[in-house]
Amino acid sequence: MPLGWHISVYRQANDGTLPASFKSVLGARLAVWQTGLFGLEWLRELVKQQKAIDLDGGGYPSGFTAQAVHIIPRIREDPPEAKTFWSFDEGDQILPELWPGKTTKDLEAMNSCRDDEWLFIQAWDES
Numbered sequence: 001m002p003l004g005w006h007i008s009v010y011r012q013a014n015d016g017t018l019p020a021s022f023k024s025v026l027g028a029r030l031a032v033w034q035t036g037l038f039g040l041e042w043l044r045e046l047v048k049q050q051k052a053i054d055l056d057g058g059g060y061p062s063g064f065t066a067q068a069v070h071i072i073p074r075i076r077e078d079p080p081e082a083k084t085f086w087s088f089d090e091g092d093q094i095l096p097e098l099w100p101g102k103t104t105k106d107l108e109a110m111n112s113c114r115d116d117e118w119l120f121i122q123a124w125d126e127s
Contacts, residue, residue, distance in 0.1 A: 003036065006032070006033075008029055010119065011028045011030065011117065011119060012025065012120060013025035016068075024120055030105065030106055030119070031104065031106070033083070034082070034126070035080070042074065042081070046064075046070055051070045052071075062123040062125070063122055063123070064121040065119065066119060067119070068117045068118075069116065075110075082103045083103075085102075
């Protein structure tokens, strides 16, 4: 059983001038990656520093929002705790058709974000 997180970072479909919420309409996905058990520690640290907001969700999914200035530099090269090779259980019979199976980033979309733009970070518990 893989223990960890499946993390995606999205722009909001609106102009991103306000913090995102679970009800926000999502825009472009900036990045997606899989981590191990401690893959949310960097986000929890941003929350402690008051640079991100924990929207909770309990892992199904968990949600965070933060301005691009605090997120994009961390995900542009190698996202925090990103696994080189994604894992899944042999018993996992349903993998979404669009499941990339590897870290994927949209650098063009990242480059178009304003520093003060609020992003939505979605993290699914994979345990």
